Amino acid sequence: MRFSGSATYVTTRDLNLAVNAAITLQRPLLIKGEPGTGKTMLAEEVAAALGMPLFQWHIKSTTKAQQGLYEYDAVSRLRDSQLGEARVADIGSYIVKGVLWQAFECETASVVLIDEIDKADIEFPNDLLRELDRMEFFVYETRQTVRARQRPVVVITSNNEKELPDAFLRRCFFHYIRFPDKETMQSIVDVHFPGLKPALLREALEVFFELREIPGLKKKPSTSELLDWLKLLLAEDIPPEVLRSKEQKAAIPPLHGALLKNEQDVHLFERLIFMARHNR
Amino acid sequence: MLIDFFLHLKASRLPVSIQEFLTLLEALRQHVIAHSIDDFYLLSRAVLVKDESHFDKFDRAFGEYFKGVEALPGMEVLIPEEWLRRAVKKHLSDAERARLEKLGWEKLMETFRQRLAEQKERHSGGSKWIGSGGSSPFGHGGTHPEGIRLGGRSENRSAVKVWERREYRNLDDSVELGTRNIKVALRRLRRFAREGAAEELDLEGTIAGTARNAGWLDLKLRPERHNAVKVLLLLDIGGSMDDHIRVCEELFSACRSEFKHLEHYYFHNCVYDYLWRDNRRRHSERIATHDVLHRYGNDYKLIFVGDASMSPYELLQPNGSIEFNNVEPGAAWLRRLADTWPHSIWLNPEAEHSWPYRQSTSLIHNLLGGRMFPLTLDGLERGMRLLSK
Numbered sequence: 001m002r003f004s005g006s007a008t009y010v011t012t013r014d015l016n017l018a019v020n021a022a023i024t025l026q027r028p029l030l031i032k033g034e035p036g037t038g039k040t041m042l043a044e045e046v047a048a049a050l051g052m053p054l055f056q057w058h059i060k061s062t063t064k065a066q067q068g069l070y071e072y073d074a075v076s077r078l079r080d081s082q083l084g085e086a087r088v089a090d091i092g093s094y095i096v097k098g099v100l101w102q103a104f105e106c107e108t109a110s111v112v113l114i115d116e117i118d119k120a121d122i123e124f125p126n127d128l129l130r131e132l133d134r135m136e137f138f139v140y141e142t143r144q145t146v147r148a149r150q151r152p153v154v155v156i157t158s159n160n161e162k163e164l165p166d167a168f169l170r171r172c173f174f175h176y177i178r179f180p181d182k183e184t185m186q187s188i189v190d191v192h193f194p195g196l197k198p199a200l201l202r203e204a205l206e207v208f209f210e211l212r213e214i215p216g217l218k219k220k221p222s223t224s225e226l227l228d229w230l231k232l233l234l235a236e237d238i239p240p241e242v243l244r245s246k247e248q249k250a251a252i253p254p255l256h257g258a259l260l261k262n263e264q265d266v267h268l269f270e271r272l273i274f275m276a277r278h279n280r
Numbered sequence: 281m282l283i284d285f286f287l288h289l290k291a292s293r294l295p296v297s298i299q300e301f302l303t304l305l306e307a308l309r310q311h312v313i314a315h316s317i318d319d320f321y322l323l324s325r326a327v328l329v330k331d332e333s334h335f336d337k338f339d340r341a342f343g344e345y346f347k348g349v350e351a352l353p354g355m356e357v358l359i360p361e362e363w364l365r366r367a368v369k370k371h372l373s374d375a376e377r378a379r380l381e382k383l384g385w386e387k388l389m390e391t392f393r394q395r396l397a398e399q400k401e402r403h404s405g406g407s408k409w410i411g412s413g414g415s416s417p418f419g420h421g422g423t424h425p426e427g428i429r430l431g432g433r434s435e436n437r438s439a440v441k442v443w444e445r446r447e448y449r450n451l452d453d454s455v456e457l458g459t460r461n462i463k464v465a466l467r468r469l470r471r472f473a474r475e476g477a478a479e480e481l482d483l484e485g486t487i488a489g490t491a492r493n494a495g496w497l498d499l500k501l502r503p504e505r506h507n508a509v510k511v512l513l514l515l516d517i518g519g520s521m522d523d524h525i526r527v528c529e530e531l532f533s534a535c536r537s538e539f540k541h542l543e544h545y546y547f548h549n550c551v552y553d554y555l556w557r558d559n560r561r562r563h564s565e566r567i568a569t570h571d572v573l574h575r576y577g578n579d580y581k582l583i584f585v586g587d588a589s590m591s592p593y594e595l596l597q598p599n600g601s602i603e604f605n606n607v608e609p610g611a612a613w614l615r616r617l618a619d620t621w622p623h624s625i626w627l628n629p630e631a632e633h634s635w636p637y638r639q640s641t642s643l644i645h646n647l648l649g650g651r652m653f654p655l656t657l658d659g660l661e662r663g664m665r666l667l668s669k
Binding site: 013014017018020021022024025027030032074075078081082122164166169170171172173174175176 | 295297299300303306307310312313319322323325326327329330331332335467483486487490495497
């Protein structure tokens with residue numbers, strides 16, 4: 001069981017190593033990185049590559065740790081009791097299983113994705129410490145202990161909006177997805193657009209990396225934005241010459257809205273171009 | 281041998297724990313990696329370092345420890361020109377840059393590269409080599425008028441290492457402070473209370489009530505939870521604070537959305553008889569500090585924001601204010617404020633290590649019983665922790 005990227009997902013050596021170490025030692029793997037560098041995709045690809053089912057848990061600011069284990073649907077039970085339904089007697093029929101419970105119950109080993117853990121409350125990771133460590137939890141309502149049949153591979157992503165507690169970090173493996181360099185980016189694009197004209201790709205990458213180097217951008221364009229932009233370039237059938245335009249370096253790249261998502265960034269960019277024109 | 285490695289990391293002030301070290305040994309025992317130093321580097325980083333801001337420190341510590349075993353992969357001595365330019369822009373004033381022309385940019389860079397190539401060892405002092413201290417035009421903390429300060433803060437103990445390609449360098453920075461970060465820090469201050477009209481369904485209460493009612497539905501409602509922390513913000517404005525306006529604005533906008541009861545007033549350098557709310561009408565619409573003292577209860581948390589840089593006279597002498605003739609010295613006012621609101625802190629946008637060198641800063645520091653914190657994320661955290669006690 002070794003993960004080494006897939007046909008649609010380009011990985012680097014350090015990422016493979018981190019994933020494999022986490023699988024071998026059965027520890028959660030914490031993934032950080034710039035938005036749009038494929039953190040969430042990783043869990044899907046690991047699951048696909050290893051042929052395991054994937055359980056996804058997307059975290060919001062209101063998510064509670066308990067919801068990943070189970071929830072007791074007291075309101076339905078209350079309503080049913082008013083109607084005199086028979087199943088009211090069994091509290092078990094009002095326990096709604098959460099993502100982790102489903103994964104623990106799974107016959108085969110599975111992959112659990114806890115997406116954007118930093119969105120939740122500061123205490124959220126602490127509430128999951130024991131559950132992720134021992135891979136078991138206790139259901140208070142039915143007095144049963146749920147234990148994982150096969151320890152799932154847990155992938156956790158974070159956008160760094162909050163600091164995660166030390167006790168939680170100590171139990172994880174950590175990998176920071178760095179922004180890909182030009183070669184890696186080339187292979188990523190190759191995987192997504194196999195038939196892309198080399199000329200167009202070269203020019204597009206040039207423009208893209210130049211754009212990322214503009215100081216002061218609020219949100220630098222990332223891999224997923226590059227892929228979107230290429231898709232647009234292809235759809236609009238824009239010839240590579242338009243992108244090259246070394247003399248008209250001062251020209252705004254076509255469809256730049258796919259790359260710059262922030263109004264201030266677009267303004268900054270246009271101002272720089274205006275200045276560049278002026279200095280010529 | 282790995283115990284030494286672990287202790288070396290610890291000595292390099294990386295937050296590594298025994299548990300993580302055991303995990304690393306376990307991983308080695310299970311043959312996660314082949315026998316290669318590159319793989320070991322990647323594995324130990326994944327196991328031991330949990331924050332990309334520590335990657336740089338780890339790279340250095342790892343390199344130091346395994347020096348001689350094999351050079352760290354991908355390390356080369358090369359300075360990107362772009363970076364140099366930015367460093368020059370950042371660290372030199374216009375006048376200095378003009379003076380730099382004396383030596384000439386191209387020539388300076390050329391000499392710099394040359395020296396760097398010649399230089400093999402870490403260097404400190406002296407007048408030719410690049411290093412820390414000294415009077416060569418290149419390096420850190422130098423005195424040469426045309427010198428370029430390179431390599432950032434004092435924690436770069438060896439300047440040469442700074443040039444080895446350390447890709448995570450720009451992540452290792454605790455000064456970066458965005459509105460979002462401040463909000464996270466301020467969240468510590470939140471305390472929830474239930475007040476007002478009952479309009480939220482109290483599930484537990486309803487269930488308990490219904491059970492007591494022998495199964496007949498007994499709906500219980502309760503007021504919504506909301507933030508009950510009250511904050512009084514006093515901001516220094518103008519003068520020496522101009523450099524820090526951006527940080528303060530961010531703090532202010534973060535405060536705005538985070539607290540329900542937030543009152544703010546401005547002062548200049550130190551608090552005296554009057555405060556004001558709108559800086560443009562500071563002379564026409566000002567409020568006596570005494571009124572402020574009486575208006576807000578002592579459950580308010582008081583946060584000063586200011587660089588505390590002023591002449592000591594402004595603090596200690598009557599009539600010391602640069603704006604008007606104050607009867608009482610600023611220190612008396614500060615003490616009065618701190619007594620009225622026991623939960624008070626002072627946030628200082630100046631770097632913490634510079635405080636002891638400013639007389640007024642250490643005076644205020646003492647006046648507030650040491651409750652002064654730098655306006656960085658870490659400082660905010662410490663301050664908020666104190667306030668929420």
